[in-house]
Amino acid sequence: MKKVFFSCVIVIGIFFLVAAPALAGDKLIAEATDYFKPIPAKPPVLKDNPATPEKLELGKILYFEPRLSSSALISCNTCHNVGLGGADYQETSTGHGWRRGPRNAPTVLNSVYNVAQFWDGRAKDLAEQAKGPVQASVEMNNTPEQVIKTLKSMPEYIELFKKAFPQDKDPVTFDNMAKAIEVFEATLITPDSRFDKFLKGDSSALNEQEKRGLKAFIDKGCADCHGGINMGGDDYYTFGVVNSPISRIVGDDKGRFKVTHATEDEFSFKSPSLRNIELTAPYFHSGKVWGLKAAVAVMSTAQLESVLSKKELDDVVAFLKTTTGKQPQITHPIFPKPTDATPHPKLD
Ligand code: HEC
Ligand code: HEC
Numbered sequence: 001m002k003k004v005f006f007s008c009v010i011v012i013g014i015f016f017l018v019a020a021p022a023l024a025g026d027k028l029i030a031e032a033t034d035y036f037k038p039i040p041a042k043p044p045v046l047k048d049n050p051a052t053p054e055k056l057e058l059g060k061i062l063y064f065e066p067r068l069s070s071s072a073l074i075s076c077n078t079c080h081n082v083g084l085g086g087a088d089y090q091e092t093s094t095g096h097g098w099r100r101g102p103r104n105a106p107t108v109l110n111s112v113y114n115v116a117q118f119w120d121g122r123a124k125d126l127a128e129q130a131k132g133p134v135q136a137s138v139e140m141n142n143t144p145e146q147v148i149k150t151l152k153s154m155p156e157y158i159e160l161f162k163k164a165f166p167q168d169k170d171p172v173t174f175d176n177m178a179k180a181i182e183v184f185e186a187t188l189i190t191p192d193s194r195f196d197k198f199l200k201g202d203s204s205a206l207n208e209q210e211k212r213g214l215k216a217f218i219d220k221g222c223a224d225c226h227g228g229i230n231m232g233g234d235d236y237y238t239f240g241v242v243n244s245p246i247s248r249i250v251g252d253d254k255g256r257f258k259v260t261h262a263t264e265d266e267f268s269f270k271s272p273s274l275r276n277i278e279l280t281a282p283y284f285h286s287g288k289v290w291g292l293k294a295a296v297a298v299m300s301t302a303q304l305e306s307v308l309s310k311k312e313l314d315d316v317v318a319f320l321k322t323t324t325g326k327q328p329q330i331t332h333p334i335f336p337k338p339t340d341a342t343p344h345p346k347l348d
Pocket of ligand 2 (some may be wrong): 270
C-alpha cells in the first residue's frame with residue numbers, strides 16, 4: 001500500500017516538474033502574442049510598387065553602387081552594412097568628405113515594417129526615404145541630375161532599368177531608382193529568431209532567464225513602446241517621459257518637432273525597432289551609448305515609472321538577444337562597366 005502511495009506521489013511530482021513550467025511558458029506565449037508578432041517568412045507586398053525579380057536585382061545593385069555618390073566611394077551599404085546588422089558601428093554616420101552627420105544610422109533590416117522612416121519619421125516610406133541620402137551633403141552629396149547622367153552613361157544600367165520598369169518610356173529616373181531600392185530593402189528581413197519561435201508556440205525556444213526578461217519587458221511597460229512585428233518603429237515618444245536622460249545622450253536634437261513644429265513633439269523620436277539589437281551598437285539617435293545593458297538602464301530611468309532591478313536588467317538584456325533573426329545572405333553584385341561618358345569622382 002505504502003509503495004503504491006509513494007509511486008503516486010512520485011508520478012504526480014514528475015508531472016508537476018515537467019508540465020508546470022511548460023504551462024507557465026504557454027501562458028507567457030499567450031501574453032506575448034498580445035504585444036508582438038513574429039517576422040513573416042516572406043517580405044511584405046508593397047503598395048504601388050510590386051516586386052519583380054528584375055526590380056529586385058536592379059535594387060540590389062543600386063543599394064551597393066558607390067557611384068550614386070559624388071565621390072564614387074559611398075553607397076547605401078557603407079552606412080547600412082548588411083553584414084553589420086544593417087547599420088555602420090559609428091556614433092553618427094561619416095559621409096562625403098569625412099563629414100559627420102548629426103544622427104546615428106538606424107538599421108535597414110526590417111525597416112519595411114516601420115510606420116515611417118528616419119528617427120523623426122520625415123519620410124513616409126522606403127522609396128521616399130532613399131532619395132534623401134543620395135542628395136544629403138553629409139552623406140552621398142549628389143544631385144538627381146548627376147545620378148541620372150551617371151546611370152545613363154552605362155548601357156548595362158539602361159538595360160536593367162528597362163527590364164525592371166517595362167511600361168516606362170524613359171525608365172532611368174530618380175524615382176525609379178528609389179523604387180528599385182525599396183523593393184530590395186523590403187527583402188532585408190530577419191525571420192526565425194528564437195523569440196519568433198517562442199511566439200509561434202515553442203516554449204523551449206527561450207530559457208528561464210530570457211522568459212523572465214520577456215515578462216519584465218511586458219510588465220514594466222517596455223512593450224508599450226516597443227511592440228508589434230518590429231518591437232518598435234510604430235510611434236513617436238518623448239525621450240525622457242519620466243526623467244530627462246543626461247544631456248550628453250539627448251543633445252540638442254529636437255527630433256519629431258522638426259517635422260510637426262508642435263511643442264509636445266520636442267525631443268520625441270520614433271521608438272526604434274529592438275530586433276537584432278545586439279548587432280547594432282551604439283545606441284540612441286545620438287549613438288552616445290555603446291553597451292546594450294547601459295542602453296536598457298537609460299531607458300529604465302528615462303521611460304519607466306518603476307525602474308528595473310539589477311537582476312531584471314540582466315534578464316531583459318538576455319531576452320533582447322533572443323530577437324536576433326536569420327540575417328539576409330546577399331551576394332555582392334558586379335556593377336555595370338563604366339564608359340567614357342561616366343562622370344569621374346569628385347572628392348571635395
Ligand atoms: C553617410 C551614411 C549614410 C548613407 C550613405 C545612407 N544612409 Fe540611410 N541613414 C543614415 C542616417 C544617419 C540615418 C538617420 C537619419 C535621420 O533619422 O535623420 C539614415 C536613415 C535611413 C533609413 C531609415 C531607417 C529607420 O528606421 O528610420 C533608411 C531606410 C535608410 N537610411 C536607407 C538608406 C538607403 C536606401 C541609402 C542609399 C540610397 C542610405 N540610407 C544611405 C546614414 C546613411
Ligand atoms: C514611452 C516609450 C518607451 C518606453 C516605455 C521604452 N522605450 Fe525604449 N525607446 C523609446 C524611444 C523613443 C527610443 C529612442 C530614443 C532616442 O534615441 O532618442 C528608445 C530607444 C531604445 C533603445 C535604443 C535602440 C537603438 O537602436 O538605438 C533600446 C535598447 C530600448 N529603447 C529599450 C527599451 C527597454 C528595454 C525598455 C523598458 C525598460 C524601453 N526601451 C522602454 C521609447 C520607449
